[in-house]
Amino acid sequence: MLARRFMKALILLAVLSAACTSQPAPAEKPAEAPKPVWTGDQSAQKYKDCWDQFNRKDWNAFRSCYGATISVDAVDSGRPVVSGLDAAVRDAQDFVAAFPDVIGSVQLVLASKDAVAGLAVVTGTHGGPLPGPDGKPIAATHKKIGYVMGLKRGFNVQRRS
Numbered sequence: 001m002l003a004r005r006f007m008k009a010l011i012l013l014a015v016l017s018a019a020c021t022s023q024p025a026p027a028e029k030p031a032e033a034p035k036p037v038w039t040g041d042q043s044a045q046k047y048k049d050c051w052d053q054f055n056r057k058d059w060n061a062f063r064s065c066y067g068a069t070i071s072v073d074a075v076d077s078g079r080p081v082v083s084g085l086d087a088a089v090r091d092a093q094d095f096v097a098a099f100p101d102v103i104g105s106v107q108l109v110l111a112s113k114d115a116v117a118g119l120a121v122v123t124g125t126h127g128g129p130l131p132g133p134d135g136k137p138i139a140a141t142h143k144k145i146g147y148v149m150g151l152k153r154g155f156n157v158q159r160r161s
Contacts, residue, residue, distance in 0.1 A: 044116065047118050050065035059089055066089070068085050069083075072088050077133060079133050097128050098126060099126055099127065105122075123146070124144070126140050
């Protein structure tokens with residue numbers, strides 16, 4: 001009988017010892033906050049904001065309008081496609097140097113969460129040198145210009161002259 005009590009006490013001691021020295025259960029990780037959903041209205045506003053930044057010549061802010069893999073194609077101009085963020089911003093700056101009074105006025109925006117298409121009336125006068133297809137500058141012609149700009153997912157741009 002004494003042996004049984006001793007055995008029960010030993011088992012109880014072992015259980016209590018294990019309970020007191022064991023690691024507490026790991027805390028559950030807090031649930032991640034849901035990522036905000038991008039909407040068509042936000043896409044449309046981004047398009048308008050990009051034109052505003054272009055019009056103000058705010059190149060630091062304007063950079064956010066392009067993705068890292070941007071390609072700019074001045075269709076039918078004979079100029080090569082420009083690829084990459086820095087080159088695309090530089091291309092916009094070169095365009096403004098050639099058309100110093102250029103302003104884009106958004107007329108229509110069609111947008112979803114994944115895509116944007118827009119029509120902007122661009123007015124300006126060719127008052128400065130414009131890089132030509134052969135890399136040589138085209139002298140100012142003092143002609144008015146216009147083009148349509150469309151954006152797609154990621155805000156990569158295709159410009160049509």
